Amino acid sequence: MRRIATTALACAALLVVAGCNGTSVTDNNASDSKGGDGKGEVAGKLQLTFWGGAARAAKTNAVADMFAKAHPGVTIDRQNADFGNYFNKLNIQASSHTLPCVMQLQGRQLNDYTKRKVLMPLDPMIESGAIKVDDIPKEIVDTGRGPDGKLYFLPYGAAYDAVGVNETLAEQAGVGLLPDNYTWQQYTDWMTRAAAKLPKGTFAAGSRGGLPNFFIAYQLANGKQLFTDDGKLNFTKDSLVEYWNMWEKIRKAGVTMSADAQADEPEGAEQGFIAQGKLLTDSIPGNALTPASATLATKNGGEKLTTLPMPSGPSGGGNAMFTSGFAIPTNCDNVPTAAAFIDFFTNDLGAGAVFKSDNGAATNQKVLQAQIDDPKLAPLKKHELELYQQIVAKKPPTILYPPGYQATFESAFTRAYEEVAFGKKTVQQAADSFFTEANAGLGG
Numbered sequence: 001m002r003r004i005a006t007t008a009l010a011c012a013a014l015l016v017v018a019g020c021n022g023t024s025v026t027d028n029n030a031s032d033s034k035g036g037d038g039k040g041e042v043a044g045k046l047q048l049t050f051w052g053g054a055a056r057a058a059k060t061n062a063v064a065d066m067f068a069k070a071h072p073g074v075t076i077d078r079q080n081a082d083f084g085n086y087f088n089k090l091n092i093q094a095s096s097h098t099l100p101c102v103m104q105l106q107g108r109q110l111n112d113y114t115k116r117k118v119l120m121p122l123d124p125m126i127e128s129g130a131i132k133v134d135d136i137p138k139e140i141v142d143t144g145r146g147p148d149g150k151l152y153f154l155p156y157g158a159a160y161d162a163v164g165v166n167e168t169l170a171e172q173a174g175v176g177l178l179p180d181n182y183t184w185q186q187y188t189d190w191m192t193r194a195a196a197k198l199p200k201g202t203f204a205a206g207s208r209g210g211l212p213n214f215f216i217a218y219q220l221a222n223g224k225q226l227f228t229d230d231g232k233l234n235f236t237k238d239s240l241v242e243y244w245n246m247w248e249k250i251r252k253a254g255v256t257m258s259a260d261a262q263a264d265e266p267e268g269a270e271q272g273f274i275a276q277g278k279l280l281t282d283s284i285p286g287n288a289l290t291p292a293s294a295t296l297a298t299k300n301g302g303e304k305l306t307t308l309p310m311p312s313g314p315s316g317g318g319n320a321m322f323t324s325g326f327a328i329p330t331n332c333d334n335v336p337t338a339a340a341f342i343d344f345f346t347n348d349l350g351a352g353a354v355f356k357s358d359n360g361a362a363t364n365q366k367v368l369q370a371q372i373d374d375p376k377l378a379p380l381k382k383h384e385l386e387l388y389q390q391i392v393a394k395k396p397p398t399i400l401y402p403p404g405y406q407a408t409f410e411s412a413f414t415r416a417y418e419e420v421a422f423g424k425k426t427v428q429q430a431a432d433s434f435f436t437e438a439n440a441g442l443g444g
Helices: 006-018 054-070 083-096 110-114 123-128 138-144 167-172 184-195 212-221 237-252 286-296 335-347 349-355 365-372 379-393 405-421 427-441
Strands: 044-051 074-081 102-106 154-166 281-285 305-308 321-327
Touching: 044 054, 044 083, 044 335, 054 074, 054 335, 054 349, 074 083, 102 110, 102 335, 138 154, 138 321, 154 167, 154 212, 154 286, 154 335, 154 379, 184 237, 212 237, 212 281, 212 405, 237 405, 237 427, 281 286, 286 305, 286 379, 305 379, 321 335, 335 349, 349 365, 365 379, 405 427
Parallel strands: 044 074, 044 102
Antiparallel strands: 102 321, 154 281, 154 305, 154 321
16 A cells, blocks of 8 residues: 555556447446345355455455355355456456456445446345445445445455554654644654654654655545545645645655655565664554564564554544455346355454454454454454554545546656655645646546
8 A cells, every 4th residue: 555566557557448448348237137136046156356465365265165165056266366467357357348256346446447337336235135234334334335326345354554653763762652643743743853863874754745645644634535526636736735845844854764765665564664673653554563563573672563543633533444345247147146255255253253354454343353352363463453443433534536546646646746855846846747647637
């Protein structure tokens, strides 16, 4: 989540091209399709596709085996790839109308697909009882909705961005941890106080004005909706200028590392600068606490990392949920079995115990609580899941990501701030160019 992989951008671009290649895609209405309410015999062959490395694939396959065992006669064909290659293939399948019956999606890419009408609404399946959402917070369920208000994927895992803090460095600098409900002003003041007392070669933060997720948190804390109903930018240019000026002030004061140094940061949470012990604080995915901590524990005698919610503002917390879940395409010929699998994966206590919140915290609250109550759960994982509970209890706002979000918004935002940090443009000039580029590519 922290950075934009080249493969992710390429796959998003491919989706746009694929949507214009003349392939006819049927817009089936779920209520009119065979099995559109998800009721019927759970049997036959099912195709399942998902992303993730070897460890996640093993857990996903174990849950699929459990489902097949519980439903004799069901066979599951599994397709798995890393994140970028996964969406490359999915986009081709969407174009040819050959999508697997159970397909994994994120909220950030959802409307690249709803725009092309290749997904079945799940609402009739919820109404029939084929898929249950009773134990999932409404704010989480709603991240699977499209612009028309219909639910197109059921989130089984909820990730969030957190503020990572090197507890060891905070203690050495005499600033301690930030208070509950701290604000952006308190956050930057805290970094500034710590900067002068940090060891040589260590910085309070990275050059992070171009990190989209930090900016999203800033806007949400200030009560701003990011996008209009037609997918264009909904915040003001002045608010962006204000935000970038905040980062420029501390960058120029030497509180953050230079833009040159930031550009050399390796990919992956376990290798990032905060994991290397070079930063007091940074934004990290909540589920990156364990791998980043493992790296940091090897630094300077064993430094310790923790995570906090994003800074607050007049409208409360700034955390948004980044959910992953399963959808059913309109070309699916085994909807009852697909619906049953999605319900099982999301809501079954045994399935949750096997998958272990590997792709964000389990969205089903009973499944999540069972994991938290497990005495064998590692302390860092428990902190990750309990912080999610704390965030979702405050009813975080739902972001409706427009078509083209990842390919357009994130890349343009990062590039625009880099031009500021490298002295190529003023903040105002960069904001002007970002608005032009983003609004031209978003929505539609």
